[in-house]
Amino acid sequence: MTGIETTESTRAAAGPVFDYAPAPESRDIVRLDPQYGLFIDGEFVPAAEGRTFTTINPATEEPLAAVAEAGPADVERAVAAARAAYEGAWGRMRGRDRAKYLFRIARIVQERSRELAVLESLDNGKPIRESRDVDLPLVAAHFFYYAGWADKLELAGFGPQPRPLGVAGQVIPWNFPLLMAAWKLAPALACGNTCVLKPAETTPLSALFLAQICQEAGLPPGTVNVLTGAGGTGAALVSHPGVDKVAFTGSTEVGKEIRKAVAGTHKRLTLELGGKAANVIFEDAPVDQAIEGIVNGIFFNQGHVCCAGSRLLVQESVADLVIDRLRERLTTLRLGDPLDKNTDIGAINSAEQLDKIRLLADVGSEEGAQRWSPPCELPSRGFWFAPTIFTGVSQSHRIAREEIFGPVLSVLTFRTPEEAVAKANNTPYGLSAGVWTEKGSRILWMAQKLEAGVVWANTYNRFDPTSPFGGYQESGFGREGGRQGLEAYLDV
Numbered sequence: 001m002t003g004i005e006t007t008e009s010t011r012a013a014a015g016p017v018f019d020y021a022p023a024p025e026s027r028d029i030v031r032l033d034p035q036y037g038l039f040i041d042g043e044f045v046p047a048a049e050g051r052t053f054t055t056i057n058p059a060t061e062e063p064l065a066a067v068a069e070a071g072p073a074d075v076e077r078a079v080a081a082a083r084a085a086y087e088g089a090w091g092r093m094r095g096r097d098r099a100k101y102l103f104r105i106a107r108i109v110q111e112r113s114r115e116l117a118v119l120e121s122l123d124n125g126k127p128i129r130e131s132r133d134v135d136l137p138l139v140a141a142h143f144f145y146y147a148g149w150a151d152k153l154e155l156a157g158f159g160p161q162p163r164p165l166g167v168a169g170q171v172i173p174w175n176f177p178l179l180m181a182a183w184k185l186a187p188a189l190a191c192g193n194t195c196v197l198k199p200a201e202t203t204p205l206s207a208l209f210l211a212q213i214c215q216e217a218g219l220p221p222g223t224v225n226v227l228t229g230a231g232g233t234g235a236a237l238v239s240h241p242g243v244d245k246v247a248f249t250g251s252t253e254v255g256k257e258i259r260k261a262v263a264g265t266h267k268r269l270t271l272e273l274g275g276k277a278a279n280v281i282f283e284d285a286p287v288d289q290a291i292e293g294i295v296n297g298i299f300f301n302q303g304h305v306c307c308a309g310s311r312l313l314v315q316e317s318v319a320d321l322v323i324d325r326l327r328e329r330l331t332t333l334r335l336g337d338p339l340d341k342n343t344d345i346g347a348i349n350s351a352e353q354l355d356k357i358r359l360l361a362d363v364g365s366e367e368g369a370q371r372w373s374p375p376c377e378l379p380s381r382g383f384w385f386a387p388t389i390f391t392g393v394s395q396s397h398r399i400a401r402e403e404i405f406g407p408v409l410s411v412l413t414f415r416t417p418e419e420a421v422a423k424a425n426n427t428p429y430g431l432s433a434g435v436w437t438e439k440g441s442r443i444l445w446m447a448q449k450l451e452a453g454v455v456w457a458n459t460y461n462r463f464d465p466t467s468p469f470g471g472y473q474e475s476g477f478g479r480e481g482g483r484q485g486l487e488a489y490l491d492v
């Protein structure tokens, strides 16, 4: 937020207000090509039909590059290349040798992480502080972690000689482009599968950079293929008969379509879909820490997070205190240039996503909830949405039920732990939840009662490659991460 305007009372509470000097990371760190091809069989090639699309910087709407759009003939070639690698070099390789390639990829990611972080922020709009300090370290950690499993699969608990599945078709979204690529590729490769990855149409660049890293690491051609394109490319990939395993992260709507497309085939399927997580604050919670957890829960990555703590459930006795403190804290958040190292809130990823957030926020007001944002100047170009909280939200409001996938928090209250559980579970989703309380026994009780794949206690949005992640109900099925994440890529 430029030129922070705070009320006198928040000023007094927050102490003196300092101005920040701009601290931009240099965008020259990364060299962009004007045009990018598909990565098939170890080489970059144009799309068979010659089609391309433009990927833009959502913070400025400036075009970044033209990217090849894969059609059915390209899907055919990529799946054939992946099959050949599976029956050839990669499929025959011993686990301990696959591990060396994964370690090599992890090391190159680390060496080039500054470039990759800038590229990710340019193409996605997320703050450099997040791409640099969260996304990139987790990407490397994921490859390191699964490298360690590649020669120990018989110890993973899935039988004495677990076999890979074959060719994996993997479709990923735009909110964590490189991290989702790592979540998909690392376990698949560790288990001995080959991959055809389809990144999202608004964020194709970091996956193509990762393809270059695969080349640099000497990965046998065809082991990893990257097909850029939109929903049509993804649909052609998941329905290709040569694909043995489909892994998808994205909207529940598309997840349901994919489930229909693979029904009745031999394909194995895992889906990681949306969420509407409850972040539950009890009256005995340490308030300052909880405020940081609430902010991290919903404003991290502009709220473009499937496990975002988008429903705040506060115990009634502390609701006013928590909401006041939260408002104070929001006035200190800085929105703007994603490449500025002081930026907390970057750009919304696309015009479509911005429209969706605006629509649902308007519905929130129309349905009678009270909308509040800190004083906040939005840049004139690009896609932006001020951090927003709605109070007076009831369970029937659309903003309490639907995934907004933006920096919008719906605040509800509760009186008893039983009521907190009932409200938290009143959702078709079930991906994650947060609990804030000083009482250890209450944390365990809540973790048992909450229908969510991940329950964080006195923290939020923590990730680690050793820890399995995934959902219940409409949030999907299958687990990614940890020993459990191997199961999706083994014939068990």
Ligand code: NAI
Pocket (backbone or CB within 6 Å): 171, 172, 173, 174, 175, 198, 199, 200, 201, 229, 230, 231, 232, 233, 234, 235, 236, 238, 249, 250, 251, 252, 254, 255, 257, 258, 272, 273, 274, 275, 305, 306, 353, 356, 403, 404, 405
């Ligand atoms: P989406 O589900 O359409 O896109 C995700 C990926 O699926 C992209 O790579 C896309 O090209 C691909 N895709 C689209 N249609 C496909 C099809 N028929 N077959 C195969 N692949 C297909 O998500 P979108 O439209 O970008 O976002 C819409 C909403 O979905 C968001 O507002 C958010 O609520 C939710 N979402 C949830 C995500 C999560 O991590 N759980 C990630 C992205 C979006």
Ligand code: MG
Pocket (backbone or CB within 6 Å): 231
């Ligand atoms: Mg879409």
